[in-house]
Amino acid sequence: MPEPGVERQLPTDEARDLLALVRDIARREIAPSASEGEAASRFPRPAFTLLSSSGLLGLPYEAEFGGGNQPYEVYLQVLEELAAARLTVGLGVSVHSLSCHALANFGTKQQRAEHLPAMLGGGLLGAYCLSEPSSGSDAASLRTKAVRDGDSWVLTGTKAWITHGGVADFYTVLARSGGEGAHGITAFLVPGDAEGLSAAVPEKKMGMNGSPTAQVHFDGVRVSDARRVGDEGQGFQIALSALDSGRLGIAACAIGVAQAALDEAVAYAKERSQFGRPVADFQGMRFLLADMATQIEAGRALYLSAARLRDAGRPFSKQAAMAKLLCTDAAMKVTTDAVQVFGGYGYTADFPVERYMREAKVLQIVEGTNQIQRMVIARHLAGPESR
Template sequence: MSDRAPRSVERQLPTDEARDLISLVREIAHREIAPRAAEEEDAGRFPREIFTLLSESGLLGLPYDSEYGGGDQPYEVYLQVLEELAAARLTVGLGVSVHTLACYPLAAHGNKEQRAEHLPAMLGGGLLGAYCLSEPSSGSDAASLRTRAVRADGVAARDGGAAGASGAGRGGDWVIDGTKAWITHGGVADFYTVMARTGAAGARGITAFLVPGDAAGLSAAAPEKKMGMKGSPTAQLHLDGVRVSDGRRVGEEGQGFAIALAALDSGRLGIAACAIGLAQAALDEAVGYAADRRQFGRPISDFQGLRFLLADMATQIEAGRALYLAAARLRDAGLPFAKQAAMAKLHCTDTAMQVTTDAVQILGGYGYTADFPVERYMREAKVLQIVEGTNQIQRMVIARHLAGPEGR
């Protein structure tokens, strides 16, 4: 197994606080995350204790308001933290990104009372979140979701007035039924941000809810058996008469789909940063191996064909990093960034797939074995082209910004 030390990326950071933050993340990644990554991924073990440590270290709420336990960090800094975590282990970097995504609806659209009640525990109290939009029959076509939430007074009248643990039966509460699919942290999360239909068909009939992980009627199926990221549980989530108070409705009725899309714009930047972290880890491994491996009496890094391949890998990584940071700076300035977020997600995840494939090629037969991490990186990279909007969807988003919607 490779024990090669990762290279430190030279970063332009806006403040001394941000530089100290990156140093802390690198220390945690080097000491706590990377040494166990290969073994735990092979065993399919979810590192919950790492997320507890990250929460205690103030790293699970970085882009949110310190009034509610966040870190007040701009996305420019937060995303570089994600990149460092993903370079050590994608399960951790992606897990932090998903948690941040799950917190976004409440942080951006919750009222002051909701934020004060729930956000401190979500951002720095050790809780872990999941985001529930996709369903078995609605992935890319998310607006066709079927999970339904109805007012609990109607349910209470139907079942004789029985009230659930959340105080259902008071008229303002909700009962949710349905199945969500491809849920990262499904079965291990402490809270789920759930999009459910409360009105007519289409995007305007969807509302967002904050569902506690221990709610009665909430259960997770067995985790999916995946090609990569085996340590990150992905599962269907079943909601069977789950009752939540109206105080856990986030935003207005019918606003949920707009909230979901806004969350995904930011989430796609998280995926982009994780992809570049993974690609950087693969490049570092390939460069180190090429310097050590000798053929025909000299290091294989002396051969021009391989040197050009490494140069192309490094160039694509730097381009991806610049692209996601440019999008992040637009977001931090309060400017539109959805097109740039789609571009970053598209380019960075395609780069991760190409770079990890090239790293396997550079290592040759060794790259195809579990003795070196690049085979795992290659397997993990594939999912990044699929999650939070496939790369085909990203192309549709970009084209819509350039040429307008189809069928005008």
């Protein structure tokens, strides 16, 4: 793993120390086993345990409940560093943060005091259950049922494409407690060992094989009303409020993967000689590397701009969609170009750039496809579509 060519602008000395710690953990504990772990489809639970014990799984949340009280501007750059070392870890931290969002922002004081410390720094790992086999982009049409039974709820249905499905310690679940549409959905915090909860065999994917993505089945799972998050029927509002922040997490992860690919490409171009000269001397190669670096810097600037809006309490939904769109498209382009820099070697598993290229693709799909991001941006510009 070459030294990253990143000059960061961080708001405080504490943030600089934090990024130095993250970079050290990434280089010593995560990156060395990344290629082997992905090839073996091995989930890096020890890495998440280490990050939790180091206070890195709850960075954007309140210190009162075990969080790091860090602004998104800093948290996203931590995600970028982790994703550059191994996307399974960086994206996993982003998903974990997403799964904590409902309780941290909509839970009661009692709920937060009871559950958040273990979720943010107690070694637990979360999953976020919104998508279903028949409702991906159209999340408001979800079918998983939540039926009231005394002081409990009974959940029945199947969630799909769940990161950490089968290995998570808790699941934030959106289920239909009322009528059709967005207003009939409620959020629940479900323990990973709840009776009736099971996970299917993980999907066989193009990349990120170390991160289990699986359907999660709820076969009459009984959940106390004390684990209902927010009001009945408020679930879709809760879900949407989390997705803007989650999209910024994906944007940061995409730039991390792209930066890792660029660093590998630059190092290789300097070492590889053809016609008696390093290939980095040829103008065609230099221009290619320059374009890759420019796309990365543009994406980083955009996601940080959106993060600063969020930190200031200002609307950032449009900018989050823009960042997710630009950064993930850039990651796909940069990783493809990195393979080209390596030539035939780039197409082999002997070098990590082919893995980066396979991993980049999923980032254009998760947390709302890039076509959905364009729809979101257009609505901000031109208003809702005519019916």
